[in-house]
Amino acid sequence: MTAEEPSTIRSESTAEPPPGIPPDSYLNPRHLSLVEPSLPEVYDAIREADREMNRAAAKRAAAIYAAQRVLADVGRARADAAERAGGPRPPWSPEEATKEEFTCEVGALLRLPRRTAETLIEASRTLAEDLPVTREALASGVISYRHAQVIMEQAWGIRVDDDPEAAARARAVFEEVLVPDAEVLTVAKLADRARRVRERTHPETITARHQKSVEDRHVVFQALDDGMASLYLTGDAEKVQAAYHRTLDTALTLQGPDEVRTLTQIAADVLTDVLISGVTPDGLGAGVAAQVNVTVRDRSRADPAGEERGARVSGRVRADRPRHREASRGRGAELHPAPHPPGNRRRALDGTRHLQTTRRAQEMARGAR
16 A cells, blocks of 8 residues: 555545435435434424324323312222211211222222322322423413323422412412423423422422421432442432432542542442441440341251241351352252341441451351352
Protein backbone atom coordinates (compact mmCIF):
# COMPACT_ATOMS: atom_id res chain seq x y z
CA MET A 1 0.00 0.00 0.00
CA THR A 2 1.41 3.34 -1.06
CA ALA A 3 1.22 6.64 0.80
CA GLU A 4 -1.35 7.99 -1.69
CA GLU A 5 -3.92 5.21 -1.13
CA PRO A 6 -5.30 6.40 2.23
CA SER A 7 -6.11 9.82 0.83
CA THR A 8 -7.86 8.17 -2.11
CA ILE A 9 -10.00 6.11 0.22
CA ARG A 10 -10.94 9.16 2.25
CA SER A 11 -11.99 11.05 -0.85
CA GLU A 12 -14.16 8.15 -2.01
CA SER A 13 -15.89 7.88 1.37
CA THR A 14 -17.51 11.28 0.89
CA ALA A 15 -18.89 10.52 -2.57
CA GLU A 16 -22.38 9.27 -3.42
CA PRO A 17 -22.78 5.49 -2.96
CA PRO A 18 -22.46 3.41 -6.12
CA PRO A 19 -25.62 2.35 -7.97
CA GLY A 20 -27.43 -0.59 -6.41
CA ILE A 21 -26.28 0.17 -2.84
CA PRO A 22 -29.04 1.63 -0.65
CA PRO A 23 -28.09 4.97 0.90
CA ASP A 24 -27.84 5.50 4.65
CA SER A 25 -31.10 7.21 5.60
CA TYR A 26 -29.53 8.73 8.69
CA LEU A 27 -26.97 10.60 6.60
CA ASN A 28 -29.32 12.12 4.08
CA PRO A 29 -32.80 13.42 5.08
CA ARG A 30 -34.03 12.86 1.52
CA HIS A 31 -33.90 9.12 2.09
CA LEU A 32 -36.32 9.24 5.02
CA SER A 33 -39.17 9.23 2.52
CA LEU A 34 -38.01 5.81 1.28
CA VAL A 35 -38.96 4.13 4.59
CA GLU A 36 -42.33 2.36 4.67
CA PRO A 37 -44.06 3.35 6.85
CA SER A 38 -42.37 6.66 7.32
CA LEU A 39 -40.60 7.40 10.60
CA PRO A 40 -43.02 10.19 11.56
CA GLU A 41 -45.88 7.72 11.22
CA VAL A 42 -44.05 5.19 13.42
CA TYR A 43 -43.41 7.81 16.10
CA ASP A 44 -47.03 8.95 15.97
CA ALA A 45 -48.16 5.34 16.39
CA ILE A 46 -45.96 4.98 19.50
CA ARG A 47 -47.38 8.15 21.00
CA GLU A 48 -50.95 7.16 20.21
CA ALA A 49 -50.46 3.71 21.73
CA ASP A 50 -49.14 5.33 24.90
CA ARG A 51 -52.13 7.65 25.06
CA GLU A 52 -54.45 4.69 24.62
CA MET A 53 -52.85 3.08 27.66
CA ASN A 54 -53.37 6.29 29.63
CA ARG A 55 -57.01 6.52 28.59
CA ALA A 56 -57.49 2.86 29.52
CA ALA A 57 -56.09 3.56 33.00
CA ALA A 58 -58.61 6.39 33.39
CA LYS A 59 -61.44 4.08 32.31
CA ARG A 60 -60.34 1.47 34.83
CA ALA A 61 -60.29 4.05 37.62
CA ALA A 62 -63.76 5.27 36.66
CA ALA A 63 -65.10 1.70 36.56
CA ILE A 64 -63.63 0.91 39.97
CA TYR A 65 -65.13 4.05 41.48
CA ALA A 66 -68.55 3.34 39.98
CA ALA A 67 -68.51 -0.25 41.23
CA GLN A 68 -67.49 0.93 44.66
CA ARG A 69 -70.43 3.31 44.91
CA VAL A 70 -72.89 0.67 43.66
CA LEU A 71 -71.62 -1.87 46.17
CA ALA A 72 -71.84 0.70 48.97
CA ASP A 73 -75.52 1.29 48.15
CA VAL A 74 -76.11 -2.48 48.11
CA GLY A 75 -74.43 -2.84 51.50
CA ARG A 76 -76.58 -0.16 53.08
CA ALA A 77 -79.70 -1.75 51.59
CA ARG A 78 -78.70 -5.13 53.05
CA ALA A 79 -78.20 -3.66 56.52
CA ASP A 80 -81.54 -1.80 56.40
CA ALA A 81 -83.39 -4.91 55.21
CA ALA A 82 -81.90 -7.01 58.00
CA GLU A 83 -82.91 -4.42 60.59
CA ARG A 84 -86.48 -4.14 59.26
CA ALA A 85 -86.79 -7.92 59.36
CA GLY A 86 -86.08 -7.84 63.06
CA GLY A 87 -82.79 -9.67 62.84
CA PRO A 88 -79.61 -8.55 64.53
CA ARG A 89 -77.70 -5.81 62.83
CA PRO A 90 -74.34 -6.99 61.48
CA PRO A 91 -71.37 -6.23 63.75
CA TRP A 92 -69.67 -4.33 60.95
CA SER A 93 -71.01 -1.11 59.51
CA PRO A 94 -72.23 -1.26 55.90
CA GLU A 95 -69.24 0.82 54.82
CA GLU A 96 -66.74 -1.54 56.43
CA ALA A 97 -68.46 -4.64 55.09
CA THR A 98 -68.64 -3.37 51.52
CA LYS A 99 -65.04 -2.12 51.70
CA GLU A 100 -63.80 -5.57 52.68
CA GLU A 101 -65.92 -7.27 50.04
CA PHE A 102 -64.91 -4.89 47.27
CA THR A 103 -61.21 -5.07 48.14
CA CYS A 104 -61.31 -8.86 47.88
CA GLU A 105 -63.18 -8.71 44.57
CA VAL A 106 -60.76 -6.22 42.98
CA GLY A 107 -57.76 -8.17 44.21
CA ALA A 108 -59.13 -11.39 42.71
CA LEU A 109 -60.13 -9.77 39.42
CA LEU A 110 -56.80 -8.05 38.83
CA ARG A 111 -54.59 -10.59 40.67
CA LEU A 112 -53.37 -7.96 43.12
CA PRO A 113 -52.30 -8.32 46.75
CA ARG A 114 -54.59 -6.79 49.33
CA ARG A 115 -52.53 -3.66 49.99
CA THR A 116 -52.14 -2.93 46.27
CA ALA A 117 -55.88 -3.38 45.71
CA GLU A 118 -56.65 -0.99 48.57
CA THR A 119 -54.31 1.63 47.10
CA LEU A 120 -55.87 1.25 43.65
CA ILE A 121 -59.38 1.69 45.05
CA GLU A 122 -58.38 4.78 47.03
CA ALA A 123 -56.59 6.22 43.98
CA SER A 124 -59.72 5.73 41.87
CA ARG A 125 -61.82 7.51 44.50
CA THR A 126 -59.29 10.37 44.72
CA LEU A 127 -59.33 10.89 40.96
CA ALA A 128 -63.11 10.96 40.89
CA GLU A 129 -63.76 13.16 43.93
CA ASP A 130 -60.67 15.22 44.75
CA LEU A 131 -58.58 15.69 41.59
CA PRO A 132 -60.84 16.43 38.61
CA VAL A 133 -58.13 18.17 36.58
CA THR A 134 -55.80 15.20 36.93
CA ARG A 135 -58.64 12.86 35.98
CA GLU A 136 -59.38 14.81 32.80
CA ALA A 137 -55.70 14.91 31.82
CA LEU A 138 -55.42 11.15 32.30
CA ALA A 139 -58.65 10.50 30.39
CA SER A 140 -57.39 12.56 27.45
CA GLY A 141 -54.12 10.61 27.46
CA VAL A 142 -51.75 13.54 27.88
CA ILE A 143 -50.36 12.22 31.19
CA SER A 144 -49.64 8.66 32.24
CA TYR A 145 -51.04 6.83 35.24
CA ARG A 146 -47.61 7.01 36.89
CA HIS A 147 -47.74 10.82 36.58
CA ALA A 148 -51.22 10.78 38.08
CA GLN A 149 -49.97 8.58 40.93
CA VAL A 150 -47.26 11.14 41.78
CA ILE A 151 -49.88 13.89 41.96
CA MET A 152 -52.19 11.74 44.08
CA GLU A 153 -49.47 10.68 46.51
CA GLN A 154 -48.60 14.30 47.24
CA ALA A 155 -52.25 15.39 47.29
CA TRP A 156 -53.00 12.79 49.97
CA GLY A 157 -50.61 14.67 52.23
CA ILE A 158 -52.57 17.92 51.88
CA ARG A 159 -55.03 17.56 54.73
CA VAL A 160 -56.13 19.64 57.68
CA ASP A 161 -57.86 17.84 60.54
CA ASP A 162 -60.18 20.66 61.60
CA ASP A 163 -60.72 22.35 58.22
CA PRO A 164 -61.41 20.02 55.26
CA GLU A 165 -62.51 22.92 53.09
CA ALA A 166 -59.11 24.58 53.41
CA ALA A 167 -57.46 21.31 52.45
CA ALA A 168 -59.74 21.02 49.39
CA ARG A 169 -58.85 24.53 48.26
CA ALA A 170 -55.15 23.79 48.70
CA ARG A 171 -55.47 20.59 46.65
CA ALA A 172 -57.19 22.50 43.86
CA VAL A 173 -54.35 25.02 43.68
CA PHE A 174 -51.79 22.24 43.88
CA GLU A 175 -53.44 20.36 41.04
CA GLU A 176 -53.80 23.35 38.72
CA VAL A 177 -50.11 24.15 39.11
CA LEU A 178 -48.85 20.61 38.71
CA VAL A 179 -50.91 19.05 35.91
CA PRO A 180 -49.40 21.24 33.14
CA ASP A 181 -45.94 20.25 34.39
CA ALA A 182 -46.93 16.57 34.29
CA GLU A 183 -47.44 16.85 30.53
CA VAL A 184 -43.78 17.69 29.89
CA LEU A 185 -41.78 16.25 32.83
CA THR A 186 -40.61 12.74 33.58
CA VAL A 187 -42.05 10.93 36.57
CA ALA A 188 -38.91 11.48 38.64
CA LYS A 189 -38.74 15.20 37.90
CA LEU A 190 -42.46 15.56 38.49
CA ALA A 191 -42.09 13.90 41.91
CA ASP A 192 -39.50 16.48 42.93
CA ARG A 193 -41.59 19.30 41.53
CA ALA A 194 -44.74 17.99 43.27
CA ARG A 195 -42.99 17.82 46.63
CA ARG A 196 -41.91 21.47 46.38
CA VAL A 197 -45.33 22.67 45.17
CA ARG A 198 -47.02 20.81 48.01
CA GLU A 199 -44.76 22.53 50.53
CA ARG A 200 -45.86 25.93 49.24
CA THR A 201 -49.58 25.22 48.89
CA HIS A 202 -50.19 23.29 52.12
CA PRO A 203 -52.34 25.35 54.51
CA GLU A 204 -50.45 24.13 57.60
CA THR A 205 -46.96 25.25 58.60
CA ILE A 206 -43.96 23.00 58.08
CA THR A 207 -43.47 22.76 61.84
CA ALA A 208 -46.96 21.36 62.45
CA ARG A 209 -46.69 18.94 59.56
CA HIS A 210 -43.27 17.72 60.65
CA GLN A 211 -44.51 16.97 64.15
CA LYS A 212 -47.19 14.71 62.64
CA SER A 213 -44.95 13.08 60.07
CA VAL A 214 -42.14 12.21 62.47
CA GLU A 215 -44.52 9.79 64.17
CA ASP A 216 -44.41 7.67 61.01
CA ARG A 217 -40.66 6.98 61.15
CA HIS A 218 -39.87 3.35 60.39
CA VAL A 219 -37.37 0.85 59.01
CA VAL A 220 -38.26 -1.60 56.21
CA PHE A 221 -36.37 -4.70 55.11
CA GLN A 222 -36.78 -5.89 51.53
CA ALA A 223 -35.31 -9.10 50.11
CA LEU A 224 -33.72 -8.87 46.66
CA ASP A 225 -32.42 -11.35 44.10
CA ASP A 226 -29.13 -13.26 44.29
CA GLY A 227 -28.86 -13.23 48.06
CA MET A 228 -29.08 -9.44 48.37
CA ALA A 229 -31.39 -7.24 50.41
CA SER A 230 -32.21 -3.56 51.03
CA LEU A 231 -32.78 -1.67 54.26
CA TYR A 232 -34.88 1.50 54.09
CA LEU A 233 -34.89 4.09 56.85
CA THR A 234 -37.54 6.81 56.99
CA GLY A 235 -37.13 9.40 59.71
CA ASP A 236 -36.26 12.97 60.58
CA ALA A 237 -34.57 14.56 57.56
CA GLU A 238 -31.90 16.24 59.66
CA LYS A 239 -30.86 13.00 61.35
CA VAL A 240 -31.05 10.86 58.22
CA GLN A 241 -28.98 13.34 56.23
CA ALA A 242 -26.43 13.56 59.04
CA ALA A 243 -26.17 9.77 59.10
CA TYR A 244 -25.71 9.70 55.33
CA HIS A 245 -22.96 12.31 55.34
CA ARG A 246 -21.19 10.65 58.24
CA THR A 247 -21.23 7.34 56.38
CA LEU A 248 -19.94 8.97 53.21
CA ASP A 249 -17.23 10.96 55.03
CA THR A 250 -16.03 7.81 56.78
CA ALA A 251 -15.91 5.98 53.45
CA LEU A 252 -13.84 8.79 51.94
CA THR A 253 -11.20 8.40 54.66
CA LEU A 254 -10.82 4.72 53.79
CA GLN A 255 -10.00 5.33 50.15
CA GLY A 256 -6.42 4.85 49.08
CA PRO A 257 -4.18 3.70 46.22
CA ASP A 258 -4.49 0.05 47.29
CA GLU A 259 -8.26 0.12 47.83
CA VAL A 260 -10.08 -1.90 45.17
CA ARG A 261 -13.62 -1.10 46.33
CA THR A 262 -15.58 1.80 44.92
CA LEU A 263 -16.74 4.62 47.15
CA THR A 264 -20.30 3.28 47.01
CA GLN A 265 -19.15 -0.16 48.11
CA ILE A 266 -17.06 1.26 50.94
CA ALA A 267 -19.99 3.35 52.17
CA ALA A 268 -22.25 0.28 52.17
CA ASP A 269 -19.65 -1.69 54.15
CA VAL A 270 -19.16 1.16 56.63
CA LEU A 271 -22.88 1.48 57.33
CA THR A 272 -23.31 -2.28 57.66
CA ASP A 273 -20.40 -2.54 60.10
CA VAL A 274 -21.76 0.28 62.22
CA LEU A 275 -25.28 -1.17 62.33
CA ILE A 276 -24.11 -4.69 63.19
CA SER A 277 -21.19 -3.99 65.51
CA GLY A 278 -21.83 -0.41 66.65
CA VAL A 279 -23.04 0.84 70.02
CA THR A 280 -25.65 3.54 70.66
CA PRO A 281 -24.79 6.54 72.88
CA ASP A 282 -26.63 4.95 75.82
CA GLY A 283 -24.69 1.70 75.48
CA LEU A 284 -27.34 -0.30 73.67
CA GLY A 285 -25.75 -3.05 71.60
CA ALA A 286 -22.51 -3.34 73.57
CA GLY A 287 -21.18 -6.87 73.40
CA VAL A 288 -23.91 -8.04 71.05
CA ALA A 289 -23.02 -9.32 67.56
CA ALA A 290 -25.55 -9.99 64.82
CA GLN A 291 -25.70 -13.63 63.85
CA VAL A 292 -27.80 -16.21 62.05
CA ASN A 293 -28.20 -19.90 62.86
CA VAL A 294 -28.23 -22.55 60.14
CA THR A 295 -30.60 -25.48 60.69
CA VAL A 296 -30.04 -28.72 58.78
CA ARG A 297 -32.58 -31.52 58.73
CA ASP A 298 -30.82 -34.83 59.41
CA ARG A 299 -32.22 -37.11 56.71
CA SER A 300 -29.63 -39.79 57.46
CA ARG A 301 -31.63 -40.73 60.57
CA ALA A 302 -34.84 -41.59 58.74
CA ASP A 303 -36.72 -44.66 59.88
CA PRO A 304 -37.29 -47.71 57.63
CA ALA A 305 -40.70 -46.39 56.58
CA GLY A 306 -39.00 -43.41 54.98
CA GLU A 307 -40.29 -40.87 57.49
CA GLU A 308 -37.72 -38.48 58.79
CA ARG A 309 -37.43 -37.82 62.44
CA GLY A 310 -37.03 -34.11 61.86
CA ALA A 311 -33.68 -33.92 63.65
CA ARG A 312 -32.13 -30.49 63.34
CA VAL A 313 -28.61 -29.19 63.69
CA SER A 314 -27.93 -25.58 64.59
CA GLY A 315 -24.78 -23.54 64.31
CA ARG A 316 -23.48 -20.13 63.41
CA VAL A 317 -22.25 -19.18 59.96
CA ARG A 318 -18.69 -17.88 59.74
CA ALA A 319 -18.07 -14.51 58.14
CA ASP A 320 -15.42 -15.77 55.70
CA ARG A 321 -17.65 -18.54 54.36
CA PRO A 322 -20.95 -17.78 52.58
CA ARG A 323 -23.88 -19.06 54.56
CA HIS A 324 -25.40 -20.50 51.38
CA ARG A 325 -22.45 -22.88 51.13
CA GLU A 326 -23.01 -24.01 54.70
CA ALA A 327 -26.71 -24.49 54.05
CA SER A 328 -26.08 -26.48 50.87
CA ARG A 329 -24.14 -29.10 52.80
CA GLY A 330 -27.39 -30.66 53.99
CA ARG A 331 -30.69 -31.11 52.22
CA GLY A 332 -33.43 -28.84 53.39
CA ALA A 333 -31.06 -26.53 55.22
CA GLU A 334 -32.68 -23.44 56.72
CA LEU A 335 -31.42 -20.17 58.16
CA HIS A 336 -32.81 -18.85 61.43
CA PRO A 337 -31.92 -15.83 63.56
CA ALA A 338 -29.85 -16.84 66.55
CA PRO A 339 -31.73 -16.65 69.86
CA HIS A 340 -30.72 -13.81 72.10
CA PRO A 341 -29.88 -14.29 75.79
CA PRO A 342 -32.78 -14.12 78.25
CA GLY A 343 -33.24 -10.69 79.79
CA ASN A 344 -31.33 -9.02 76.99
CA ARG A 345 -33.94 -8.87 74.22
CA ARG A 346 -33.62 -5.14 73.59
CA ARG A 347 -29.93 -5.50 72.95
CA ALA A 348 -30.26 -8.24 70.39
CA LEU A 349 -29.50 -7.05 66.86
CA ASP A 350 -31.08 -8.65 63.83
CA GLY A 351 -28.49 -8.97 61.06
CA THR A 352 -27.19 -11.36 58.47
CA ARG A 353 -23.61 -10.22 57.76
CA HIS A 354 -20.33 -10.76 59.48
CA LEU A 355 -21.62 -14.00 60.94
CA GLN A 356 -19.71 -16.70 62.84
CA THR A 357 -19.93 -20.47 63.02
CA THR A 358 -18.72 -23.17 65.31
CA ARG A 359 -16.74 -26.23 64.35
CA ARG A 360 -19.43 -28.45 65.82
CA ALA A 361 -22.05 -27.04 63.43
CA GLN A 362 -19.75 -27.66 60.46
CA GLU A 363 -19.07 -31.27 61.47
CA MET A 364 -22.73 -32.04 62.09
CA ALA A 365 -23.74 -30.39 58.83
CA ARG A 366 -21.24 -32.52 56.91
CA GLY A 367 -22.54 -35.63 58.66
CA ALA A 368 -26.08 -34.77 57.60
CA ARG A 369 -25.25 -35.04 53.93
